[in-house]
Amino acid sequence: MSAPSRRAFLKTSGLMVASVAAVSVTGVEAFLQRGATPAAGPYPDVDHLQLDSWIVIRPDNTATFFVGKTDLGQGTGTAFRQIMADELDIAFDKTTCVMGSTDVTVDQGGSGGSDALQTDGYPMRRVAAEARRVLLDMAAAQFGVPVTALTVSDGIVTTSDGARRVTYGELIGGKKFNVTLTGRNIDSTTGRAPLKSVQAMKNVGKSPQRDDIPAKVNGTQRWAVDMKVPGMLHARNVRPPLVGATLKSIDDTSVKDVPGLVKIVSRGNYVAVVCEREEQAIRAARQLRCEWTPPASRPFPASDDLFTYMRSTSPSSVGEPVVEGDVSAALAGAATVLEARYDVPFQGHTSFGPAHALADPSNGQLTIYSNDMKSYGMRTGVAQFLGIPKEKVRVVWMQGPQAYGRTAAEDAGFEAAFLAHELGRPVRMQWTRQEESGWDTKGPAYAVTMRGALDGRGQVIALDFDARAADFNHVGYNEADTVLIAQLMGQRKAQPARGRASYPSDKYGIPNRRMAGSVVPMPLAWETPVRMGNLRDPDGPQATFASESFIDELAVAAKADPVAFRLALIERSTADDSGFKRARSIACLKAAAEKFGWDPRPAPKARGTGEIAVGRGVAYAFRSQTVAAEIVEVEVNRRTGRIWVKRIVCAHDCGLVINPEALTRTLEGGLLHSVSRALYEEARFDGTKMLSVDWVSSPTLTHADVPERIDIIQVNGDPNPARPDLPHYGAGETVCKPMLAAVANAVFDATGVRMRRLPLTTTRVLESLRA
Amino acid sequence: MTLLVNGQRHTVDVEPTTPLLYVLRNDLDLSGPRFGCGLGQCGACTVIIRGEAVRSCVRPVSQSQNVEITTLEGLATNGQLHAVQQAWIDEQVPACGFCQNGQMLTAKVLLDKNPNPTDAQIREGMKGTLCRCFSYYRINAAVKRAAQRRA
Ligand code: FES
Numbered sequence: 063m064s065a066p067s068r069r070a071f072l073k074t075s076g077l078m079v080a081s082v083a084a085v086s087v088t089g090v091e092a093f094l095q096r097g098a099t100p101a102a103g104p105y106p107d108v109d110h111l112q113l114d115s116w117i118v119i120r121p122d123n124t125a126t127f128f129v130g131k132t133d134l135g136q137g138t139g140t141a142f143r144q145i146m147a148d149e150l151d152i153a154f155d156k157t158t159c160v161m162g163s164t165d166v167t168v169d170q171g172g173s174g175g176s177d178a179l180q181t182d183g184y185p186m187r188r189v190a191a192e193a194r195r196v197l198l199d200m201a202a203a204q205f206g207v208p209v210t211a212l213t214v215s216d217g218i219v220t221t222s223d224g225a226r227r228v229t230y231g232e233l234i235g236g237k238k239f240n241v242t243l244t245g246r247n248i249d250s251t252t253g254r255a256p257l258k259s260v261q262a263m264k265n266v267g268k269s270p271q272r273d274d275i276p277a278k279v280n281g282t283q284r285w286a287v288d289m290k291v292p293g294m295l296h297a298r299n300v301r302p303p304l305v306g307a308t309l310k311s312i313d314d315t316s317v318k319d320v321p322g323l324v325k326i327v328s329r330g331n332y333v334a335v336v337c338e339r340e341e342q343a344i345r346a347a348r349q350l351r352c353e354w355t356p357p358a359s360r361p362f363p364a365s366d367d368l369f370t371y372m373r374s375t376s377p378s379s380v381g382e383p384v385v386e387g388d389v390s391a392a393l394a395g396a397a398t399v400l401e402a403r404y405d406v407p408f409q410g411h412t413s414f415g416p417a418h419a420l421a422d423p424s425n426g427q428l429t430i431y432s433n434d435m436k437s438y439g440m441r442t443g444v445a446q447f448l449g450i451p452k453e454k455v456r457v458v459w460m461q462g463p464q465a466y467g468r469t470a471a472e473d474a475g476f477e478a479a480f481l482a483h484e485l486g487r488p489v490r491m492q493w494t495r496q497e498e499s500g501w502d503t504k505g506p507a508y509a510v511t512m513r514g515a516l517d518g519r520g521q522v523i524a525l526d527f528d529a530r531a532a533d534f535n536h537v538g539y540n541e542a543d544t545v546l547i548a549q550l551m552g553q554r555k556a557q558p559a560r561g562r563a564s565y566p567s568d569k570y571g572i573p574n575r576r577m578a579g580s581v582v583p584m585p586l587a588w589e590t591p592v593r594m595g596n597l598r599d600p601d602g603p604q605a606t607f608a609s610e611s612f613i614d615e616l617a618v619a620a621k622a623d624p625v626a627f628r629l630a631l632i633e634r635s636t637a638d639d640s641g642f643k644r645a646r647s648i649a650c651l652k653a654a655a656e657k658f659g660w661d662p663r664p665a666p667k668a669r670g671t672g673e674i675a676v677g678r679g680v681a682y683a684f685r686s687q688t689v690a691a692e693i694v695e696v697e698v699n700r701r702t703g704r705i706w707v708k709r710i711v712c713a714h715d716c717g718l719v720i721n722p723e724a725l726t727r728t729l730e731g732g733l734l735h736s737v738s739r740a741l742y743e744e745a746r747f748d749g750t751k752m753l754s755v756d757w758v759s760s761p762t763l764t765h766a767d768v769p770e771r772i773d774i775i776q777v778n779g780d781p782n783p784a785r786p787d788l789p790h791y792g793a794g795e796t797v798c799k800p801m802l803a804a805v806a807n808a809v810f811d812a813t814g815v816r817m818r819r820l821p822l823t824t825t826r827v828l829e830s831l832r833a
Numbered sequence: 834m835t836l837l838v839n840g841q842r843h844t845v846d847v848e849p850t851t852p853l854l855y856v857l858r859n860d861l862d863l864s865g866p867r868f869g870c871g872l873g874q875c876g877a878c879t880v881i882i883r884g885e886a887v888r889s890c891v892r893p894v895s896q897s898q899n900v901e902i903t904t905l906e907g908l909a910t911n912g913q914l915h916a917v918q919q920a921w922i923d924e925q926v927p928a929c930g931f932c933q934n935g936q937m938l939t940a941k942v943l944l945d946k947n948p949n950p951t952d953a954q955i956r957e958g959m960k961g962t963l964c965r966c967f968s969y970y971r972i973n974a975a976v977k978r979a980a981q982r983r984a
């Protein structure tokens with residue numbers, strides 16, 4: 063199987079021929095099913111200023127949308143169809159959507175930042191609206207009536223008197239629009255047509271089933287891992303056994319009995335074996351004897367000493383603090399002063415499916431089949447890495463395992479490309495579980511010091527957030543000089559990325575407030591499995607764990623109910639922003655408390671004596687324009703130390719919701735991911751190597767932990783009556799922020815013990831209870 | 834070596850120690866069973882053999898002969914989705930979906946043995962099958978839905 067390019071598709075379908083040639087339906091179908099004819103290339107950029115780049119309408123009155131995003135299991139592809147079908151005025155079930163393949167879809171950057179609807183949804187809506195405008199013009203010309211005398215529904219245009227009708231398919235099916243759009247960049251792409259009002263959109267707010275699910279359930283889905291091309295070889299990496307080790311020699315004879323061995327490839331400290339069959343590559347990688355020289359100094363401290371190390375190491379950079387009032391003065395004169403330290407370890411993406419990619423160098427071009435969410439970046443990065451023109455490279459995005467940021471899918475893509483380029487044959491790279499867990503990028507560890515002060519009436523008068531993030535040399539997306547293979551080959555960026563420490567996001571009105579952050583480096587910056595990359599939000603969970611735990615501590619000191627305490631803090635400020643986040647924060651906290659059945663009282667709860675202690679905790683945050691308030695109920699087993707998050711309530715406001723059911727599931731998954739990070743996840747290492755390398759050494763939340771109940775409340779209340787068209791903001795990552803603190807706050811409520819170091823493992827719980 | 838997969842006989846020429854998973858994927862071109870760990874820890878590679886959910890990544894192909902092997906592709910009968918599959922669609926369970934082969938086959942075996950499991954039994958029976966999109970809550974609901982559907 064192989065995918066034809068859009069150009070080939072247009073050629074075979076007749077669309078390359080200006081204006082009138084009829085489309086061959088088989089050509090379209092062949093394209094949509096990624097048919098048998100490989101595209102010869104080259105693969106120029108898709109022109110975002112051509113309407114034909116975005117929308118194809120077929121004679122049978124069906125439409126296919128081409129968008130430059132990818133769907134990692136949130137159902138965005140279905141949501142794109144909903145909004146584009148609405149603007150185009152075509153029946154939803156007559157539409158399909160092609161995503162993220164660099165030669166056939168415009169470069170909308172792939173996925174990231176939960177911005178699919180917030181940012182990229184708008185050009186999609188505008189081009190669909192423009193197509194509708196053009197089609198209505200065509201119908202008006204055909205009927206000799208003004209456009210105002212036409213109505214359109216489900217792709218059928220009718221004259222107001224009902225006498226004449228024509229379908230979109232009849233108007234344009236198989237022909238090109240040949241309409242040029244405007245816009246300085248892809249995000250601002252537009253035609254002349256205005257957008258519809260939200261009230262006029264039929265599919266928005268409904269929950270059609272996700273179109274990718276049936277194939278994933280019935281076994282017909284072809285994933286990126288399933289791609290096979292003739293002559294394909296299988297590759298496995300051989301990583302240094304000690305981090306920072308240097309390759310001294312390779313003993314070729316150690317694998318001479320491995321059948322099907324095609325090549326041992328090594329460059330610098332990068333080593334891979336390539337074989338005819340997969341099991342042969344697995345065996346060769348295991349059997350290959352390499353001699354490595356251990357590094358002169360330790361690449362990192364042991365993870366158990368991490369926070370001591372982070373707090374005592376000189377920062378490599380200091381961020382710009384955000385300051386209001388005078389925190390030091392307020393602290394000095396306060397009735398009550400609190401200080402606490404919070405520690406969040408490195409946590410990995412730890413994808414369920416280890417990283418993989420297939421690269422095919424046929425026809426002197428390079429096609430990479432990958433699930434990386436940023437296919438466009440991979441195309442550019444690989445071209446740069448290999449020193450070939452980017453027109454020769456295309457990345458075909460295909461379904462894959464979960465990816466919430468900068469994952470190792472990128473590293474595997476570059477490795478497959480490099481090996482295919484070296485060998486001149488298609489190569490499939492597959493990482494092992496140990497590589498995925500050990501060597502994927504990590505969300506940075508945080509060591510945060512919080513200080514706060516109350517006045518004599520229990521009002522918060524000062525709050526100080528000071529974070530140290532182990533984020534030096536943060537790896538970007540698909541960078542030719544920071545992907546793992548480049549690092550192992552000895553390439554070094556002239557200026558390592560400085561990284562950053564994130565600040566909390568809340569609308570608390572506190573007169574004296576400071577948020578400051580600095581970055582500390584690990585001893586070894588390159589060729590290390592402790593490579594920092596964006597992981598879901600990316601650092602909001604860490605920063606919010608500290609800030610929202612500490613707000614809880616202040617509430618305890620003020621003997622206040624934690625929900626009321628937060629509401630009062632928000633209500634103390636009267637200024638709101640253009641997105642009304644202050645008002646929406648209040649609405650979310652209230653909605654969550656109401657759904658939970660929250661009875662106001664200070665924490666902790668009166669202590670029981672039984673084996674199971676029950677408690678509840680709240681936390682809240684926003685990200686960009688999206689707000690989430692979360693309340694959990696936990697059971698803490700005093701004997702075993704096990705924490706069970708029994709109930710979750712999340713009130714969420716992301717503006718206009720396109721597909722409520724798909725959103726609910728996305729939020730449920732994000733909430734439980736964060737529970738997993740709160741209770742289980744830590745990338746552990748000794749001074750020489752990673753210790754978290756499989757599902758035993760790197761535990762994750764399982765079915766055994768499923769809450770009894772999860773309630774998602776989609777608040778979506780816009781308090782501005784003058785704005786009926788509530789914008790669609792991003793959703794997904796926001797819910798990951800508050801959960802870590804909500805769980806720790808609930809554990810405090812249950813036990814009276816404040817836990818400030820994640821994850822809240824049974825061992826740590828038992829130690830804390832004993833202390 | 835001869836394998837009986839989803840009612841069809843296949844002859845393959847591979848090293849006897851090759852894990853069944855790679856033969857199913859690479860020689861028989863099946864995409865239901867997937868590689869997730871190769872260590873028997875995650876469930877991605879699950880197939881059904883003799884009514885048990887078996888992890889094909891740690892089972893040599895030589896020990897998989899002369900038994901009926903069912904993969905996700907073989908779960909439907911006469912084009913009719915299995916109750917578990919239908920429940921998975923009705924509940925809109927999958928996020929990325931990569932783990933769902935293991936989830937559905939494990940659930941099928943669970944329900945074959947215990948047609949009406951409690952929440953606690955579902956948690957216990959499914960706990961070795963991991964999901965990193967954390968679709969567990971919906972899976973739990975879908976297992977119950979499938980149980981009702983079969984009743
Ligand atoms: S791949 Fe077989 S159990 Fe994980």
Ligand code: FES
Binds near residue numbers: 933967
């Ligand atoms: S649905 Fe993505 S790993 Fe389970």
